[in-house]
Amino acid sequence: MRKILLAVGLLAIVGLLAYSFSDTQAPAASPETAAAYAAQVRQARQQKDNAFRTAATSPIPVAQRAAFGGLRYFKPDAAYRVAARLTRAADLASLPLALTGGSADAYVRWGTAEFELGGRPQKLTLLQKQGETKELFVPFTDPTNGEQTYGGGRYLDLPVPAAEATEIVLDFNAAYSPFCAYNHAYSCPRPPTDNRLTVPVLAGEQLAPQ
Template identity: 35%
Template structure:
């Protein structure tokens, strides 16, 4: 009788976990659908060339956040060889497959002076897929300050996206600093655009 009870509990727990995973996959698919349909650069029939890695929940990572007080900032090179001024806002630490990785978080000097984007934070990165399965000049993640709670942040690489330069040479996109290279293949988020420019 006790074994039967434990078996029922196990089945219920597995069903609950499966339902949670299904909900997560649905939420990312909805995110990707909206991303494609509302993209400001790629329009019309060209939207069929968007590609994404298979959704994998292991890339939805819990990060510890360490604030950095940077009052000087630095210049980040863009794809057009121009410079944009950023401040280093913080450092993220997280685990993937049991290994610890770090990414730095930046804040744009220009954007922080606007009401809409004063709390906007930017995480450009490259990884072992860059230049192969994903865009060679890196991908981006973004969030707002109020998403950081008790020095913790949920960072989902399934939402990593390409800069506009991946679709057109007419943009000046920040190139991720070397310190934001991840020595691992992040097989999540947007892949290389399937149509050249």
């Protein structure tokens, strides 16, 4: 029987990509800040690669782990870390997400994030897994899918913002592929149709190495 697991929240190692800062401001554009930010991103990526290579719960098939050379990423770019206008939903309406394995998982619409990327307005629905209280889930697609990035889209995980927050930081350098990008034994949530970005997101994880 195939192993059917969710990519979201399954392993702590996915959380290694949560290297966004706890404040709600996009990083300053000074060379010093940009260099420090890039170094932080690279360190988090190295930690994730090491975990994928050695952890017993890695999605990389066991027979391939010894030869696993690491994931492919776009270069860190602070321009893809944006402060978005946050709107909370008046009520947590149910939004089941279809899984690649054929079933569905229970999520709710937590709110929306509106921002500009590449000079064009964008909007993403912020989801929360039913029963979760500390984290938001943002599955999305963009024009890079199927060519530079995984065809089924990518994910962001975000901490639930403070009650008084009016902005939320979306760090697309932390965008990651679902586990089914590495191993077909996993069943992963499909991004909802309203989470299609209109500009290429040249940040985060690229297609898995072949």
